[in-house]
Amino acid sequence: MRIFIGIDLDPELRSRLERFLEGLAGFAPDARWARPESLHITLKFIGEQKPEQVEAITERLRQIESSPIEIRAAGYGFFPTAKSPRVLWIGIHAAGLAELARNIDAATAELGVPREERPYSPHLTLARAAGRSGSAKSGSPARQKRDTPNSVFTVLQKRLAAMGELDFGTMTASKFILYQSQLSPAGSKYTKLQQFPLRPQLNARKHD
DSSP states (O other): OEEEEEEEOOHHHHHHHHHHHHHHGGGSTTEEEOOGGGOEEEEEEEEEOOHHHHHHHHHHHTTOOOOOEEEEEEEEEEEEOSSSEEEEEEEEEOTTHHHHHHHHHHHHHTTTOOOOSSOOOOEEEEEEETTSOOOSSSSOOOOOTTOOOOSTTHHHHHHHHHHOOOEEEEEEEOEEEEEEEEOOTTOOEEEEEEEEEOOOOTTSOSOO
16 A cells, blocks of 8 residues: 655645646646646655554554644745756745654654655645656655756746746645555546644643
8 A cells, every 4th residue: 555644735725726737737738737636745755555554654643743734835946956847846835844744754763664864845746747757755856867958848937937926825734644645547546544633732831
């Protein structure tokens, strides 16, 4: 079972991003565009696990405590670089999100899941250059020797530059989710296995 941990988008933010995708797809017709319903913020990619290990991970994730997180989706960029773009992303800005990702990384490491080697870099993946690997992990795709300038995103880059600053607004994350990812020729299908609430930390301030 191929699994990862992430945060779902609320309906309003997803709707704004869907309209944005509809307006941009024609500027990079050879790219593989994300389906709006599949957009999510990855916290930790785990990969293939046996059912009993998934159950153990689920029980460990129930012990994680975190307050709700205010998230803003704004800005954009390309991985690994704008000159050799393989992935178009939208920026995610949220105090507390990196801490939650670190806590999840530490919790799953107790069960033998490898720790992340790179700093957490939250983003929404919107498009990938066809035939070029992006990354299913929570960090940005690393530069590779075969990265070279390509024309997949050339017209799109000019269009985005003309649009100026991008800001899709905010949402409040009240839970994080354990997903199953099923690969197919039509693209990945994500199924929610378990949800874990983010509750206000009542004991965060015992004394003022």
